[in-house]
Amino acid sequence: MLQTAEPESKNKTKTPPHPKYLEAFRVMLQTRIFEDKLGALYRGGMIVGGVYLGRGQEAVSTACGLSLRKGDIFAPLIRDQAGRAAFGEPLLDPARTYLGSKMGPMRGRDGNIHRGRPQSGQLAMISHLGAMIPVVVGTLMAKRWRGEKDFVGMATIGEGGMQTGASHEGINIAAVEKVPFVLVATNNRFAYSTPNDRQFGCVDLIDRAAAYGYDGHTVDGTDLTACLEVIGNAVERARAGGAPQMVVANVLRLAGHGEHDDASYVPPEMRGESYARDSVKVAEELILEQELMTADEIRQLREEIAAEVNDAINTAQTDPSPRASEDDWRAMAQIDLVDQLS
Amino acid sequence: MLQTAEPESKNKTKTPPHPKYLEAFRVMLQTRIFEDKLGALYRGGMIVGGVYLGRGQEAVSTACGLSLRKGDIFAPLIRDQAGRAAFGEPLLDPARTYLGSKMGPMRGRDGNIHRGRPQSGQLAMISHLGAMIPVVVGTLMAKRWRGEKDFVGMATIGEGGMQTGASHEGINIAAVEKVPFVLVATNNRFAYSTPNDRQFGCVDLIDRAAAYGYDGHTVDGTDLTACLEVIGNAVERARAGGAPQMVVANVLRLAGHGEHDDASYVPPEMRGESYARDSVKVAEELILEQELMTADEIRQLREEIAAEVNDAINTAQTDPSPRASEDDWRAMAQIDLVDQLS
């Protein structure tokens, strides 16, 4: 449903700046509404564990998910609620995961952003940043061996995560294996509280593209059209058998690292920079300006989404919690290999 | 002595192409003679463990060692017999280490290329490639804190070692900490048996320089003058407070990975490439051609060095071996913290 929804409008006089623009806007709006709700639930003490939001990164992340299709591999990270949804994750998955339902994809065994459904191409990240990159590469090697065609794998990463050894090895090995891989790196100015100048020494992260033999692309992460175009284009180049692709998107994280964090380390003057714009607002303004939707239609859309979000949260809240007595406490797929510890 | 020896010659009519040219040539020649001897000893079953030679890399490595001075930090790697000697390591150190004397710097506890004297600025590498890079960075941070001036740290690495996560983290952190660091990466076409196309995806390793905010320099590693100039220049730029420096030297490894390896994986046509020239021979030819030394003087020099090498080997061979009963079997500096295992 998410993939097809496009509000009808009699007033729609212009064509959107990108064929997926309105579809993307819906995902962004849904993400914003859902994440606002998560934040509120967190402050209300209703969440198990932490909450990590993608505020400010909706355009980039949505473009990631919408540029992929079934059969592709997506390894989302911390700020990819939008990308996950765009790639097809039902809202119930994050709702259940955050609210500690035993019916979520991780069944209470893992939480928040660590959720995934590897069987559907959406990998379940481990926390160690960079570690998912080579995993994507491996899935693509396997697909190639199996003779699959026209597939792509994508991983997202932050500018901080780019400094891990795991990222380096993974980014390089994708180029060595010549797999159709796209890395979308979002420089949101901070890794937790650490600014760029304590994170890397290059002038711009895109200088890393040539270092690995990737095609490099930079994009204003607050501009949905640009994100859809640049990331979509990178995906299609990789799909067509080109070099691996690296996209660096520039934004400001418009939330704390997690909802426990007030982000007071962000210098106020940064808030005025163009990369600090709120991509959801920017998109909404463009939509109104170009008369792609009316204010009324947007309000209706918001209400529709809010209802969906509430449904998902309500379901998750009424789901049973996992119980220790019902868990099989088994880390092994093969039951005969479970170590019999006394 | 190594630092000052400059054979006198009545016939010397021209000035050498670099002030350190003849000094460097002596180091290269010594290295070649010493390493040939090591190879022979290895084949004779006289060596404890493996032997790893720097054949083909003498110019680069010598230039590394000669560009540094006392108070600098040097983290040599597998193919740096020449660089170690040029930085001041007495021949007895490798002789003793290879021959299993208990009087070598590692006293039998570690071998071959893993030797070092951290107290003199020559770090003792661990095997895990890339791991020494951040260690150099740390020494430089400490020197800066202590108020030392005009120092430089250098690490060497191969094109294979550049693909480790450890290298990446170390190279990046040097730029973040803005320390006077020089990385000399030698692309000798192979990492053990693995060629470049299975090692990295970029066009040229020097594309990594910009990725880390380093000044980048490429050098023909068979050309001693070029090596002395380029590496010397990089060291001086770092010393003067410039950005970290990355030098990529191109050569062919003219030996096996270790002496156990016949390097039959090297395609014969590669041997004809200009990067496959023997830098010692090239230097010798230039010296004769430019009449910096006569053939006779070079022969004399060879004999002088051969005597030094034999002395070192003889001493090492007559040294006592380590004995288990004399070892204190203590991994802790503090004796009170040794765990009392039964």
Place this chain on the structure above:
Amino acid sequence: MSITYLEAIREAQARLLREDDRVYIYGQDIAGKFGGAFKATKGLPEQFPGRVLNSPISEDAMVGTAIGAAIEGMRPIVEMQFADFSSIALNQILNNAGTMFYRTQIPCPITVRLPSGGTKGSGPFHSQSMEGLYAHYPGLVVVTPATVEDAYSMLIEAVAIDDPVIYCEHKYLYYHLKAEALPQENLPIGKARVVRPGRDLSIVTYSAMVHEALAVANEFSADGFEIEVVDLRSVKPLDTATVLASVARTGRLLCVGEAFPWGGVTAEVIARVTAEGFHLLDAAPQRVNAKDTPIPYHPNLWSEHRPNKASIAAKARQILSE
């Protein structure tokens, strides 16, 4: 005055920075006003400019730089954001720091702080207890303070030690423990402590589990059983003598640890006690560890995954009934 475990760590670092100019602190998000994911360095960056530094997300290089600085005479403290991320630095810790003195006779006095152990809702990658991995390899001191006083004095001592120290601070204790004042003196690292005397059973444990064990001991006291609780304090070196002396008094041994159940501290303690004090034992020595799965995120699961009062009490009862 009342001081938490976390504050003790901060105070120890403040004192170290104040009294020893070879000390600096390196880690992610520890600088500026932020002062660390857990605020263990809060206020220190301002007080000691240039000596509390943010690092990139590069655990391996963080420890690598500390090793280099230590070679040059510094006394670095490295803060891992979570113990779990030290897996990235494990090679530098085991193979570089741990082998340095043996190979070169140059000491490597680094202290690596690992915010360890489980807390509610933290999941598989923010809850690990890694002391067993580090203690297995030669060349390292591995400490596991269980009290505010130990958190303080063992950190001061760790930095003074000429060897690499893995300092496992328990996140659950950060706010849960309070003391009236910081200690003037304390047992040295390498000495275990009998935190509760008893005569019927020795529970040997460390870190957060000391408090679970004490709670169980108090419960059992009502039934007339006096359980002795030994806090190992450092798991390497391990104070076998104090453990043996306790087992000599009680004749019964239960080892409790929060780490995974295969190997690790509890197995090591039992192997030592049975090797050297076999005839002191009147019953089979037993262990309680975490379960043999990743650490689950949901509190309902987590609270059963880790050892808890119920599982410790059950094992204690079993041993006492033998």
Place this chain on the structure above:
Amino acid sequence: MSITYLEAIREAQARLLREDDRVYIYGQDIAGKFGGAFKATKGLPEQFPGRVLNSPISEDAMVGTAIGAAIEGMRPIVEMQFADFSSIALNQILNNAGTMFYRTQIPCPITVRLPSGGTKGSGPFHSQSMEGLYAHYPGLVVVTPATVEDAYSMLIEAVAIDDPVIYCEHKYLYYHLKAEALPQENLPIGKARVVRPGRDLSIVTYSAMVHEALAVANEFSADGFEIEVVDLRSVKPLDTATVLASVARTGRLLCVGEAFPWGGVTAEVIARVTAEGFHLLDAAPQRVNAKDTPIPYHPNLWSEHRPNKASIAAKARQILSE
């Protein structure tokens, strides 16, 4: 025909590649005519084009790609050049492969081959025995074949297993062991084997140390002591039942392992035996491990660092005299 331990590994891989097109091998220098640092894949790249691939020097990514391929249904074998370098891949192994099934219910059938253990002149970074690190964490199978037959059949089985398997092959055994033929069938992974029956003492061991233990047992036989030798074969899962049955017969236990002495396999075995079979023991169970220092390079030192016939015999004598 006579087949070495190394050839058995090569033959197992050849058969796996032949019979299962989900299998491929990934590692440093294993492709082309070269066939690996130890030649464990020699000839296979030509026989199975495109399925034996050279990787960059990126152990972490090597395992990462294997995990990805396994998710997509492949059965990757990763060759580490030396076990020691798997420290770089440890995070992927422990935290990604080891947690995958528990977290997602998707199996992660990768096999990581670790050329392990000491050989003459190999030094601190080419000699390690890392089974204890991997077995400590949940989610992994850790095997340690001691014979040519086990090297073969356990590798075949490892690749068939739906869980990640750490296959510790001992470098010292590569050329030292020979068998007449490859086995048609064998004990499954998870079962230990009594390799020499006895009645006076059980030596429980694994990998290369099985052969040292056997040599000691033969020596003692001349003096009238019959030592039973148990080869664990897999250290996780660990076959406690077979060990207990042996101790029930002999009443005495010595555990021998080549790894570092703190924790690890030998401590785990003793903790299990004393927990479940305390009353079977007539004497204190003992261990012989390597010394608590990095593994020295010089053969004079190395041969005393590892357990050897003399140190095993001395401990055996001590136990037998109790």
